[in-house]
Amino acid sequence: TPVYDYVVVGGGTAGLTVASRLTDNKDVTVAVLEAGFNAEGLQEVFVPGLIGSGIAFTTLDWSYKTVPQANLNGRTLTVNAGKGLGGSTLINSMIFPRAEKEQYDAWGQLNNDSSWTWTNLLPFFKKSELFTPPNAHQTAAGARFLPAVHGFAGRVKVGFPNFFFEQSALWRRAAESLGFPASPDLSNGDPHAVGVAPNSLDAANNTRCSAACAYYTPFADRTNLVVITNATVSRILWANSTGELVAVGVEYLVNNETLTVGASKEVILSAGTIGSPKVLELSGVGNSTILNAAGVSPVLDLPTVGENFADHVHSWANAFTNVTLTKDALLLNPAFAAEQLALWFKNRTGLYSAAPRSLGIAAPSDVFSPSQLAALVAQAEANLTHFATQFSNGNPALAQGIAAQHKIALDLYKRNKELPLEMNAEPGYSGPTAFAARPARNYTAINSVLYAPLARGRTHIVSADPLAPPAVDPAYWAHPLDVAAQVGGIKLARRMLAAPPLGAVNQGEFEPGTDKDTDAKIEEWLRGVVASDNHEVGSLSMMPQKLGGVVDTSLKVYGTRNVRVADASIIPFPVSAHLSSTVYMIGERAADIIQRAQN
Numbered sequence: 123t124p125v126y127d128y129v130v131v132g133g134g135t136a137g138l139t140v141a142s143r144l145t146d147n148k149d150v151t152v153a154v155l156e157a158g159f160n161a162e163g164l165q166e167v168f169v170p171g172l173i174g175s176g177i178a179f180t181t182l183d184w185s186y187k188t189v190p191q192a193n194l195n196g197r198t199l200t201v202n203a204g205k206g207l208g209g210s211t212l213i214n215s216m217i218f219p220r221a222e223k224e225q226y227d228a229w230g231q232l233n234n235d236s237s238w239t240w241t242n243l244l245p246f247f248k249k250s251e252l253f254t255p256p257n258a259h260q261t262a263a264g265a266r267f268l269p270a271v272h273g274f275a276g277r278v279k280v281g282f283p284n285f286f287f288e289q290s291a292l293w294r295r296a297a298e299s300l301g302f303p304a305s306p307d308l309s310n311g312d313p314h315a316v317g318v319a320p321n322s323l324d325a326a327n328n329t330r331c332s333a334a335c336a337y338y339t340p341f342a343d344r345t346n347l348v349v350i351t352n353a354t355v356s357r358i359l360w361a362n363s364t365g366e367l368v369a370v371g372v373e374y375l376v377n378n379e380t381l382t383v384g385a386s387k388e389v390i391l392s393a394g395t396i397g398s399p400k401v402l403e404l405s406g407v408g409n410s411t412i413l414n415a416a417g418v419s420p421v422l423d424l425p426t427v428g429e430n431f432a433d434h435v436h437s438w439a440n441a442f443t444n445v446t447l448t449k450d451a452l453l454l455n456p457a458f459a460a461e462q463l464a465l466w467f468k469n470r471t472g473l474y475s476a477a478p479r480s481l482g483i484a485a486p487s488d489v490f491s492p493s494q495l496a497a498l499v500a501q502a503e504a505n506l507t508h509f510a511t512q513f514s515n516g517n518p519a520l521a522q523g524i525a526a527q528h529k530i531a532l533d534l535y536k537r538n539k540e541l542p543l544e545m546n547a548e549p550g551y552s553g554p555t556a557f558a559a560r561p562a563r564n565y566t567a568i569n570s571v572l573y574a575p576l577a578r579g580r581t582h583i584v585s586a587d588p589l590a591p592p593a594v595d596p597a598y599w600a601h602p603l604d605v606a607a608q609v610g611g612i613k614l615a616r617r618m619l620a621a622p623p624l625g626a627v628n629q630g631e632f633e634p635g636t637d638k639d640t641d642a643k644i645e646e647w648l649r650g651v652v653a654s655d656n657h658e659v660g661s662l663s664m665m666p667q668k669l670g671g672v673v674d675t676s677l678k679v680y681g682t683r684n685v686r687v688a689d690a691s692i693i694p695f696p697v698s699a700h701l702s703s704t705v706y707m708i709g710e711r712a713a714d715i716i717q718r719a720q721n
């Protein structure tokens with residue numbers, strides 16, 4: 123068995139960050155085991171406008187299925203997660219802002235550790251970034267940035283695209299007319315505003331910069347960094363079965379062969395919010411009842427593994443438009459699409475050079491009237507213990523932890539600082555109806571993403587077979603405030619579609635449809651259509667053990683000597699942003715913590 127200092131499970135967003143930083147020291151050896159393959163050479167990965175096409179959502183996607191969702195008409199939803207070197211950054215939409223500073227501060231507050239607060243985390247956000255400021259064309263198209271909040275010597279290339287859709291600019295002005303301030307920079311910790319989102323792309327040649335592009339490709343020739351692809355980790359190997367657990371390596375599968383690799387110092391779990399708890403449970407760490415039922419012998423009873431799971435869900439309002447240069451034009455006219463793709467390969471311009479999103483992050487005051495908000499918050503406060511207990515799966519410590527999270531969220535709601543919705547303009551159709559089934563026209567869509575859900579669910583193994591998918595239950599919409607916010611998102615999206623100057627190109631609503639003219643009808647429609655936004659967090663949450671946490675503030679799994687978690691699963695509660703910048707920050711912070719622990 124080959125032995126490395128560190129073994130990283132999962133070569134995704136945070137996993138490659140940790141591996142890359144640790145091997146900056148040439149005396150340190152790291153092995154990364156990744157279930158997928160190196161997909162950097164595929165155009166579906168590197169061309170920004172091909173997001174979601176080709177194999178992006180097939181081979182390169184775990185495509186996890188939820189259990190039937192009781193609040194969504196019993197539907198089974200898909201939670202996408204990238205499978206391949208780079209993880210979810212291979213297939214994500216490349217939108218690269220950050221959440222509000224009060225939410226990061228709340229991680230510190232929950233954990234009684236001021237090192238996990240916005241001010242102290244900002245250096246790690248910056249450390250990950252190699253930011254290219256907007257050029258004159260991009261600035262004229264609305265791109266803005268504040269140098270003080272960016273990094274210029276990191277590894278993830280961040281910048282702006284070469285093409286901007288007309289509808290995005292019209293929408294930003296419409297949002298401003300509804301009271302959204304123009305953002306000086308969507309990464310400044312104060313995202314209640316509207317602006318052009320920075321992207322995780324290499325502005326020099328207009329290509330996606332995944333975690334592999336950032337943290338692996340430039341360092342692939344390091345002899346102290348070994349990356350094994352097509353390797354599915356089945357479990358952590360322990361030296362002991364009583365007392366504090368000591369990991370000595372991991373077992374993994376390549377094709378049908380079982381192999382092992384040794385770790386002389388630490389094992390780092392970076393398999394994602396659904397993948398990491400699965401590996402821990404397969405290794406005998408979790409709720410003993412759940413493990414026994416799945417046929418795994420418990421080694422350490424840590425009953426909150428896989429609990430406290432939360433995800434963002436999104437919905438849409440879309441309208442026909444007389445604007446003709448839309449993403450729909452690519453679908454409606456294959457010859458035009460081929461021309462545009464050729465243009466991208468020729469000089470990196472045209473419709474495929476854009477990862478087309480402008481964002482506006484809504485505050486409670488944009489979504490609710492003062493009296494409506496007061497009533498919703500009062501109701502949530504009155505039912506705090508009820509819901510915390512319901513979501514905790516019978517674990518009293520976690521019930522306290524969820525209650526503490528809800529209290530923080532509701533206090534922020536009252537200060538207009540918990541931002542419940544992302545609004546973003548899609549220059550083309552976005553919604554639940556397949557291309558062939560909808561009118562062959564041009565559209566403007568406003569996505570609204572539920573950003574601060576109070577519902578908590580879980581993900582657990584149901585089998586000892588490492589290749590069997592886990593049962594994922596996000597418990598979408600299990601809290602009334604979540605439902606009210608998402609209904610409010612449709613109404614806000616409609617106001618945006620009607621507001622000038624966007625209103626001038628609006629040729630009538632397609633979905634939800636003007637017949638959905640009451641909150642109750644909107645809600646009923648949404649139950650049948652809302653989809654995961656693939657922002658799952660919290661399943662191995664960083665919280666004190668007395669609040670049902672799984673890792674401490676050094677990211678170490680309670681009850682183990684040398685297993686840490688670095689990925690989105692440690693994020694204790696959903697934050698109001700797309701996640702990748704935050705996950706890179708976690709990877710940078712994890713590497714720093716590990717390096718300091720060794721010195």
Ligand SMILES: Cc1cc2nc3c(=O)[nH]c(=O)nc-3n(C[C@H](O)[C@H](O)[C@H](O)COP(=O)(O)OP(=O)(O)OC[C@H]3O[C@@H](n4cnc5c(N)ncnc54)[C@H](O)[C@@H]3O)c2cc1C
Pocket residue numbers: 131132133134135136137155156157158202203204205206207208209210211213214215216217218219353354355356392393394395397398401655656657658688689690691700701702703705
């Ligand atoms: C379709 C989609 C769109 C998104 N859009 C955006 C966006 O626009 N902007 C944004 O900021 N965020 C976006 N996100 C979210 C963001 O990309 C993720 O939250 C983030 O990348 C997760 O990082 P991670 O390190 O936790 O996990 P991942 O990056 O998913 O890495 C986990 C890795 O572990 C591997 N793995 C899992 N199990 C095993 C195992 N047993 N053995 C070996 N390897 C294993 C996986 O294959 C994967 O490579 C999107 C996500 C998706 C899926």
